[in-house]
Amino acid sequence: xxxxxxxxxxxxxxxxxxxxxxxxxxxxxxxxxxxxxxxxxxxxxxxxxxxxxxxxxxxxxxxxxxxxxxxxxxxxxxxxxxxxxxxxxxxxxxxxxxxxxxxxxxxxxxxxxxxxxxxxxxxxxxxxxxxxxxxxxxxxxxxxxxxxxxxxxxxxxx
Numbered sequence: 001x002x003x004x005x006x007x008x009x010x011x012x013x014x015x016x017x018x019x020x021x022x023x024x025x026x027x028x029x030x031x032x033x034x035x036x037x038x039x040x041x042x043x044x045x046x047x048x049x050x051x052x053x054x055x056x057x058x059x060x061x062x063x064x065x066x067x068x069x070x071x072x073x074x075x076x077x078x079x080x081x082x083x084x085x086x087x088x089x090x091x092x093x094x095x096x097x098x099x100x101x102x103x104x105x106x107x108x109x110x111x112x113x114x115x116x117x118x119x120x121x122x123x124x125x126x127x128x129x130x131x132x133x134x135x136x137x138x139x140x141x142x143x144x145x146x147x148x149x150x151x152x153x154x155x156x157x158x
Contacts, residue, residue: 014034052074095142
């Protein structure tokens with residue numbers, strides 16, 4: 001079981017090197033995924049060792065003379081558990097985590113896990129709205145993020 005320091009470290013890694021996404025998994029299904037990528041394999045391996053998930057080696061950018069990178073990924077219920085553990089420690093991605101957790105709430109109903117019959121058009125629409133909101137948050141910084149920030153042309157940060 002990770003301790004508080006490890007949860008805060010993971011939150012910082014997700015804030016800086018990670019992503020929280022809702023992907024299309026198959027047909028009409030979507031799934032919550034968290035990824036942390038780095039060119040040093042020790043970071044994704046640390047994530048896997050303490051929190052589960054999988055690590056992938058990626059060579060996509062080798063043709064542009066870029067280094068290989070490694071990605072830790074975790075999904076569905078395990079990703080939800082990660083977000084709940086990291087939530088108090090997020091600095092940048094707290095809003096994204098809250099939207100992702102609200103999305104995961106759509107998987108709870110009387111029968112337990114969602115199956116083919118339970119995926120109604122209404123439920124699909126709600127999940128799609130959460131997916132769109134999460135995507136919007138990635139591209140629109142909160143206005144309070146700029147309070148006290150230097151103007152783009154200034155050379156010295158105070």
